Amino acid sequence: xxxxxxxxxxxxxxxxxxxxxxxxxxxxxxxxxxxxxxxxxxxxxxxxxxxxxxxxxxxxxxxxxxxxxxxxxxxxxxxxxxxxxxxxxxxxxxxxxxxxxxxxxxxxxxxxxxxxxxxxxxxxxxxxxxxxxxxxxxxxxxxxxxxxxxxxxxxxxxxxxxxxxxxxxxxxxxxxxxxxxxxxxxxxxxxxxxxxxxxxxxxxxxxxxxxxxxxxxxxxxxxxxxxxxxxxxxxxxxxxxxxxxxxxxxxxxxxxxxxxxxxxxxxxxxxxxxxxxxxxxxxxxxxxxxxxxxxxxxxxxxxxxxxxxxxxxxxxxxxxx
Amino acid sequence: xxxxxxxxxxxxxxxxxxxxxxxxxxxxxxxxxxxxxxxxxxxxxxxxxxxxxxxxxxxxxxxxxxxxxxxxxxxxxxxxxxxxxxxxxxxxxxxxxxxxxxxxxxxxxxxxxxxxxxxxxxxxxxxxxxxxxxxxxxxxxxxxxxxxxxxxxxxxxxxxxxxxxxxxxxxxxxxxxxxxxxxxxxxxxxxxxxxxxxxxxxxxxxxxxxxxxxxxxxxxxxxxxxxxxxxxxxxxxxxx
Numbered sequence: 001x002x003x004x005x006x007x008x009x010x011x012x013x014x015x016x017x018x019x020x021x022x023x024x025x026x027x028x029x030x031x032x033x034x035x036x037x038x039x040x041x042x043x044x045x046x047x048x049x050x051x052x053x054x055x056x057x058x059x060x061x062x063x064x065x066x067x068x069x070x071x072x073x074x075x076x077x078x079x080x081x082x083x084x085x086x087x088x089x090x091x092x093x094x095x096x097x098x099x100x101x102x103x104x105x106x107x108x109x110x111x112x113x114x115x116x117x118x119x120x121x122x123x124x125x126x127x128x129x130x131x132x133x134x135x136x137x138x139x140x141x142x143x144x145x146x147x148x149x150x151x152x153x154x155x156x157x158x159x160x161x162x163x164x165x166x167x168x169x170x171x172x173x174x175x176x177x178x179x180x181x182x183x184x185x186x187x188x189x190x191x192x193x194x195x196x197x198x199x200x201x202x203x204x205x206x207x208x209x210x211x212x213x214x215x216x217x218x219x220x221x222x223x224x225x226x227x228x229x230x231x232x233x234x235x236x237x238x239x240x241x242x243x244x245x246x247x248x249x250x251x252x253x254x255x256x257x258x259x260x261x262x263x264x265x266x267x268x269x270x271x272x273x274x275x276x277x278x279x280x281x282x283x284x285x286x287x288x289x290x291x292x293x294x295x296x297x298x299x300x301x302x303x304x305x306x307x308x309x310x311x312x313x314x315x316x317x318x319x320x321x
Numbered sequence: 322x323x324x325x326x327x328x329x330x331x332x333x334x335x336x337x338x339x340x341x342x343x344x345x346x347x348x349x350x351x352x353x354x355x356x357x358x359x360x361x362x363x364x365x366x367x368x369x370x371x372x373x374x375x376x377x378x379x380x381x382x383x384x385x386x387x388x389x390x391x392x393x394x395x396x397x398x399x400x401x402x403x404x405x406x407x408x409x410x411x412x413x414x415x416x417x418x419x420x421x422x423x424x425x426x427x428x429x430x431x432x433x434x435x436x437x438x439x440x441x442x443x444x445x446x447x448x449x450x451x452x453x454x455x456x457x458x459x460x461x462x463x464x465x466x467x468x469x470x471x472x473x474x475x476x477x478x479x480x481x482x483x484x485x486x487x488x489x490x491x492x493x494x495x496x497x498x499x500x501x502x503x504x505x506x507x508x509x510x511x512x513x514x515x516x517x518x519x520x521x522x523x524x525x526x527x528x529x530x531x532x533x534x535x536x537x538x539x540x541x542x543x544x545x546x547x548x549x550x551x552x553x554x555x556x557x558x559x560x561x
Contacts, residue, residue, distance in 0.1 A: 029368040029379070030355075031517070031525040032455040132519050141459055142500065143519060194329040195336070239343060240454060240463070242370030242377025244330040266372045266456035274331040299387045303332040306382060314383060 007073040008158040009122070012106060015066025018153040020126055020145050023056035025134035029265050035245065036136030036144060037261050039221055039284035040117055041277055043081030045313045046175050047121035050078035050098040055313040057125030058135040060159070062118040065109035067153070069120075071101040075161065076123035080175060082115025082183060082285055096175035115183035115285035127162035138262050140222070186212070187286060189258075189279035190297040190305075191248060196235055196270035200250075204231040208272055209294050213256070217288040221262040224283055226292065230254030233270045240268040246275035248294075258283055276302045278309060325398050327391055333367070333382045335394055340374035343465060345451045349403035351376055352530050356404060357397045362390075371529045372454035373463075412449060412532040415497060417488045418543035419445075419510035422552040424488065426507035430473060442537055444468045445509060450495060452531040460499035460517025462527035467493040479505030484556045486511045486548065488535065495535075501556070513548035 011018075021044065024037025038044035038061055048057050065084035078098040079086060086093045089105040095118060101107050109118065128135050128146045137145030137152060145151055146159045153159065197205060207229045216225035231254045243249075247259045249269040258275055259267070260283075275283065276297065286292060297305075326338040337354060340347045351371045358369060358378055365384040370377040380390050419442045421427050430441045450464035457463075467490055475491045480503065483489070487498045489506035498504060499516035512535075516526045527533065544550060 026367050028459075028524070029370050030455060030529060031459055032457060032461050033459045035368075132524070140502075143459070192329055192331060239373045239375075240456065241338075241372045241375040242330075242336065244334040244336075244377065244379065246331055264457055265370055266454055274329070274334075276332060299329050299332060303382055303387050306332050311383075 007071075007075065008160045009069045009071055009075065009101075011153050011155055011157040011159070012068035012070050013066065014153050014155045014157075015062065015064070015068075015109060017063040018067050019061050019063075019137035019139070020058050020128060020135050020159070021061045021137060022058040022125075022135045024261065025132055025136050025138070025144065028132050029242075032265050033132060033143070034138055034141065034262050034265055036134065036138040038119065039261055040081055040119065040281040042181070042281040042309070043117070043119045043285075045310065046096070046179065047078045047080040047119040048125075049313055050080070050172060050175065051076060051121055051123045053121060053123070053125050057121065057162070058128070059122075060120040060126065060153075062109055062120060064116060065111050065118075067109045069101075069107045071103055071105060071107075072158075073103045075101045077101055077107070078121045079118060080121075081119045082117050083113040084115075084118045085110030085113055086118070096180045098173050112287065115181075116287055117284060122161050125162040127160040140262055181282070181285070183282075183285040183287075186291045186293070187282045188293045188295050189283055190276045190302060191273045191279065191294045192276065192299050192302055193273040193296050194271075195247070195273055196233065196238070197272050199235045199270055200231060200233045200272065204233070204254075205272075207231060208256075209296060212291045212293060215283070215286040215288055215290045215292060216255075219286075219288060221260055223257045223259045223263055224286070226256045226258065228255070231256065231272075235270045237268045238270060240266045243267045244274055246277070246280045248272045248275060260284060277306055327394055329387070330377060332387065334377060334379045335387075335391060337376045337378065337394060337398070338374065339376070343373050343453065345466075347374060348451060348453070348530050349405055350401065353401055353404035354397065357401065358394075361393050361397055365390075370456075372456065412534055413527065414534050414536050415488070415512050415514055416538045416542070416546060417446065417510040417512050417535045418540055418548060419488075419537055420540065422554075423484070423550070424508045424510040425553050426473070426476075426490075427509055429507060430471060430509070433473065434470060436470070441471065441509070444471055445490070445495070446535040446537050448534075450533045450535075452527050452529050452533060455525060455527065455529055458499055458502055458517075459519075460525040460527065462496055462516075462525075462529075462531070462533070463494055464496055464533055465494050467495050469493065473507050475505040476507065479503055480553075480557060482556050483508065484511065484549070484551065484553060486513065486516070487553070488512055508553060511543070511548060513543055513546035
């Protein structure tokens with residue numbers, strides 16, 4: 001398939017953090033390179049699906065709003081995930097739908113109403129030079145993104161669209177209501193117990209699953225800290241080992257940290273187990289101060305749930321392009 | 322090798338725990354396990370993260386169920402043999418300009434350990450280290466084991482900006498920072514070697530299992546090799 005950049009979106013105002021993310025950077029973690037990719041895989045996948053894109057195509061992850069984009073030509077887009085008070089040429093635009101941004105018109109993100117991260121897909125995907133096989137922007141490592149150097153969008157930048165607007169259309173023009181998530185509701189996060197859970201005190205293990213945890217302000221693409229009762233582990237630290245997406249580690253201060261896409265590849269704090277991909281997606285949309293609960297889930301069940309939630313995207317007609 | 326343990330690490334990952342202690346003798350086993358996983362998982366393999374005593378195996382759940390992936394690992398472990406070839410690999414050299422301007426904790430080590438500066442440098446550069454893991458940042462190799470005479474804890478307050486190439490020590494581990502980053506290790510000097518370059522074929526100068534020797538060089542040689550002589554203190558000021 002020839003890839004010819006057709007057009008672009010111009011960044012009129014950058015906002016706090018907007019980055020290009022495809023499904024992530026894989027095969028290089030043994031060199032210490034983290035995976036990156038969308039913090040909310042669910043919203044990411046729907047944004048591509050609405051346009052009939054390959055499921056892993058690069059989209060914009062817009063954190064907390066503040067971004068203004070102007071189309072250089074009529075551009076087919078889809079917006080999923082957080083409600084960041086977006087407007088299309090001044091008219092309110094709710095997420096979970098596909099739409100056309102006419103040439104010269106502005107798509108403006110305001111402040112968060114629900115959730116933290118919005119996903120903006122473009123027909124055919126955004127275009128940039130892959131770094132280590134991926135467009136995912138990891139600022140800490142200086143890898144990926146629209147310029148390949150790990151920098152987020154800056155005012156005045158242009159982000160290129162991958163190829164001629166596809167004739168492909170998604171299975172839906174809007175995400176079905178049962179798949180839309182109201183991020184303002186308290187969240188229950190499924191955790192596969194494991195790792196060092198047996199080294200935590202019995203009381204701490206009980207508390208882990210019977211506490212309304214508060215999402216801390218210390219939350220970013222590396223991890224999200226939860227505030228609540230202190231969890232005690234008889235191991236203070238361990239020999240560093242590989243850390244999977246969603247690992248819930250507990251440093252000596254007893255407050256858990258869920259490790260997300262830009263986490264360090266190895267670490268040495270004891271862990272209670274691993275959050276499911278859906279739980280990571282959900283947590284990534286929690287604003288500081290929101291309440292979350294942990295619920296234990298068996299790995300086989302969690303894997304079956306994951307496949308039933310995400311299989312539809314891999315089997316979409318445009319997948320694999 | 323003791324009885325290995327398989328621990329679940331998510332819907333798409335298992336952690337193989339082979340050892341309980343840090344030991345160079347672990348490395349041929351871990352290298353062999355990496356190779357066997359590559360063969361057995363094939364296209365279903367996503368990532369391998371070897372580290373000191375463990376291997377994290379990340380696979381594609383689209384292709385393998387958790388129980389099938391676990392069964393593959395059990396089969397591999399049943400007849401795993403150490404990869405002795407991995408223990409005879411070439412030794413990589415990292416030239417280092419040991420100097421207090423780029424390695425301010427040389428002074429701390431002299432003072433706390435009752436050694437002369439030359440002794441500190443001689444001890445640090447006199448050992449062939451093993452790369453136990455890469456992590457923290459792309460290309461950052463965790464190497465050991467440092468002579469007990471230099472065993473020094475991390476700084477109480479980490480630096481905001483450790484310059485690229487800084488050669489450092491924490492506890493009985495040593496490393497070099499591939500790029501500017503925050504960090505709490507004790508800085509002893511600086512290397513002109515580019516430790517991570519995504520445009521290079523192998524990307525990371527160091528690979529897990531490598532043997533590494535630090536070679537003391539003078540300022541002149543350091544500059545000739547492209548080293549940046551900006552003192553650590555000056556790099557800190559840029560930030561604040």
